[in-house]
Amino acid sequence: xxxxxxxxxxxxxxxxxxxxxxxxxxxxxxxxxxxxxxxxxxxxxxxxxxxxxxxxxxxxxxxx
Numbered sequence: 001x002x003x004x005x006x007x008x009x010x011x012x013x014x015x016x017x018x019x020x021x022x023x024x025x026x027x028x029x030x031x032x033x034x035x036x037x038x039x040x041x042x043x044x045x046x047x048x049x050x051x052x053x054x055x056x057x058x059x060x061x062x063x064x
Contacts, residue, residue, distance in 0.1 A: 001064055005056035012049030016042045 015021055015035055019042070023033040037045070 002056040002059040005052045005059065009049040009052030009056060012045045012052065016045035016049065 019035050020032040021035045
């Protein structure tokens, strides 16, 4: 459970920080595309991702 929260939280924070999202082309090659986030959207992704990381940390401490 905590590993999934770490991965999800890290992905959300990375998207908010870089303002880029991975996109698959028709040929199957991954490419980074602009996320077109507003300041409020970036703040929301950072807050949710950071909260997920904090929750994962405490779950790992409790042994879950």
